[in-house]
Amino acid sequence: MLSDLLRWGGKRPRQGDAATDAPAPRGEEPSVASKAFPKLLSTVAAQPDLPVLIDFGPVLGSNVAFFGERLGCKLFIEDLFADYDRHAKAGTLNELPAALETRFRHPDASVDGVLCWDFFDFLPKPAAQALAKQIIRMLRPGGAVMGFFTTTASPRAPFLKYEIVSDSLLRHRHHAGSGGAKHVLANRDIIRMFEGLVVSDSFLLKHNTREMLLRRKS
């Protein structure tokens, strides 16, 4: 039948490459109020010297302008999502913990703030622990780390880029990366992982996200 010819003559749907079939976002890129972000800004602004910040997300021109011009920060862009993508495409995600242990060139206690965004959501526990250890090492007394932690696991979720709209508003933007599985870390796991830091603020938001701010005591 003609329909059979059309079916056999057409291309078969491609087997989804695990590294490239992350679900695409739908609709406009939403701006979402953040409760932890303004707290992080206050902590960083209170530092006596020129603040040093690490951003684990990809570079966004507007974020650079915000931190550089508005806060006078020295900003390190350490795009860990790109690292994750590389490992995912190479099939070496199991090597991520070891890679994270040697990833950062920053001396101990040299950083005032760390923006993790939702990177921890994509890390299995060993990698999450390795990264937390590095954050603790790099964070100065009085410094803070901000992370977004999901409350819902997912076998496949897209990466997001977080664009700063204002002190308390972040636009969740599409990220071209491969995305990955999202893991849920219980609060006690997060606290244990960041041993030496204290949870100064924790907010449960409507979209299944916990925003947490952890500080190193001065």
Add this chain to the structure above:
Amino acid sequence: MNIGKSVVIKGELNGSEDLTIEGQVEGKIELRQNVLTIGANGKIKAQVFAKSVIILGEVTGNVSASDKVDIRDNGSVDGDIAAPRVAIAEGAHFRGSIDMQKVAGKPGDPAPKGDQKGETKPAAPATPQTSTTAPAGAGR
């Protein structure tokens, strides 16, 4: 002044006019009072000092500007940036640090420490100082 895409320079490149590089440079580029443009075909492995730097190609190394660094779409920088203004386009790649408080040195300021004679380079068109490979047809 243009350096064409077939030109490869290893060494120190300095001058007092605007320069566009479409070739490869390894070493150091110093145009403290002028605009340096790394074209889409440009591949730089060097420390860069200029008044303004516009990047459409690839730079591995630190970039210092007294006015502005502008990484355009498809431009790529792996290194540290020091400039009072930094613009990064949506499709650009960047990894390193950005320091907008540290200024590279305004025009007319004395050269930074490390310069042997403590004076600015003489006014001259951009010239490479060490080995240069320039096949026939290199652009000017």
